[in-house]
Amino acid sequence: MAQFTKLPITRLVHPTKFSFPRLVRHPFEEENVFMATAEMPAVARRWAGAPFYFNSAAHLIRIGREKATNLAELLEALKVCPDQSIFQHTFQTLREHHFIREGFSNDFAHWAFSACNEVGLAERLAGIDVREFTSIATLRQRLVDIVDAYLKHNPRARERSAFEPFYFSAAEVIVIPTPFVARNLAEFTDGIRQVSLHSIHYHFIDARLRLKLNSNDFSLWLENELGLGRLADRINRIDIYTSTLHDVRRAILRIVESRLG
């Protein structure tokens, strides 16, 4: 845990926040605009209560039993496929196609568009933001609801053959440690710069399911261990659907470096 007493009192704009629970708002938050440049190096050197261990993840794809040749079959398969399949076709596809900025929010949306030519359904499915979901069950239900509602309004689309089948698959994930550890903001920046994109995906996107929070590992650590809640918020707002993972890395660095001055 960070030692509050070691910090110069001039940093504090809202001293009353000292009494706030730590996980809600750190007292020496960086919204102190006026303290900016002169204090920046100190922010970089501030020691975290606990270090941040950068991990990565490797994925092996298992071919699933479910297959859909039309939207009615997709709906049924969505209801019964394993959780790992929902994970694979939503969270994981963002990793596999991390270099694409547009049009690839999840595999179901892409298939509805490219193989079924159901643009309306594709748009609705593409509108799902996986960041809002902290459990596979609720994400699955949202997918089922969208397809079900669409087919009720468009019954002729139910049995129309897709141009190519949708094959469900599932990811088996193995977490891999990396040599990078951050104990302050400077080391964190260094880690972000050097780790693989798979590590960025693991901490920034996969993390939501692990944490069961609408947050990510980076933001949580910055807020909890360094008291940089606003920085954490700004990082959490990076749009993963209009950015590649390279862009995400660059955006995190830009946000952190702007804080460091």
Place this chain on the structure above:
Amino acid sequence: MSEGEKTKPEATLTDNGPGGTGSTVSAPGVPEVERRQRPRPKISTTPPAPPPPPKLDDYAPIIGKPELDDLRFLARQLRGKTVKMVNSTAVGGGVAEILNRLVPLINELEVATKWEVITGGNDFFEVTKGFHNALHGGEYAVTQAVKDIFMMYTEQNRQRMQFVEDLFVIHDPQPAALIASKERNRGRWVWRCHIDLSNPHPEVWRFLRPFIDQYDAAVFSSPAFSRQLAIPQYLFYPCIDPLSEKNKDLDESVVQKVCDDFGIDRSRPIVTQISRFDRLKDPVGVIQAYKLAKKYVDCQLVLAGGGATDDPEGAVVLQEVMEEAADDPDVIILNLPPWSAIEINALQRASTLVIQKSVKEGFGLTVTEGLWKSKPVIAGAVGGIPAQVIHKLTGVLVHSVEGCAYQIRYLLTHPEYAAQLGKNGHEHVKENFLMTTNVKRWLLLFQILLGTTRPHPPEEG
């Protein structure tokens, strides 16, 4: 093109370029046609010695050090484990080509891996070739004699080979029945199927399936190629080696020299299809698309491949291609020998667009090669191609000559869009279709099967 052939004639350059000197291209069984010919390309008549296989660190500039660190971490957990890979040929064919690179890399990671090849007489390989074709949907009579030949050679190989490793990877149907040795040891067994099993001959599949069911896992190149099996099935996309002769970076001077040798004008757009002269690759359709596009945009068309020298049907298709090209000096047709990896690499790198207008395809590694070279790719939506070419994101998919023609026009007149497709395509290959990605997949599968790790569920609780 198959590797290892040593007595092929020199490459034949066939086009109607203005610098042509007039000569003929002959094909067995078809009439000779008068053609003008550019100066003969300087290609060795014998295969060059293969370069030494790359080391793991050689891949660092391509995939990055963190990715290599991941491989080393995964391998460290497998130290002390032993693996045996078995297939049916040491040279020639895609599987041998992959194992030639894969096995040294896994060994360099200190996971002791042996590669062994089964042996058999001509009768055995005639049977397995029949099986191979039948598993692709062809006809084949599985008589008792056929079964006996298959089992006799399998038994001979079982007696000859030792099965003392921790893990066995058996490639394709030829050695599949070696699984009978499973009873004798504690190892785990994987069947790596490189062929499309979606529509197998029922009788052949009925014969082979009991063997497959005894494996601990199966690996396929595409979900579309798999079957419903009781054992877990994993997806390993085919891959290319970015350091192979066909895919490594080339000096600009090499690319220029190859183009000069072949009479290709690099100041004008170059549209290229690399493939055997085979109707399933639709080379005639490519020329028709080029002709339609050429009404609007200037370009040259390069059709380069092999198969027209040793395959009577390939020679016929080459003749059809030449007739379709007629006297157009901008259609450059190259019948290359099997050891033309550098030339193919250079042609792909010199291209403005890469086409693979197949009407039937396996995975389509020429597509992977084009994408790796950051080229905008126009490809038929068949086989494994849609896994590589995500329409309008990593390339464009087409279903007709007219569609292909339109995309040639569009991409040649929208270079920024074309460049973005090429950039995305390169990243797609880097993420999913490189040799190092497959090394990682194998290490993961070994870990899972040997119980050295437990996969994390996607959600806690």
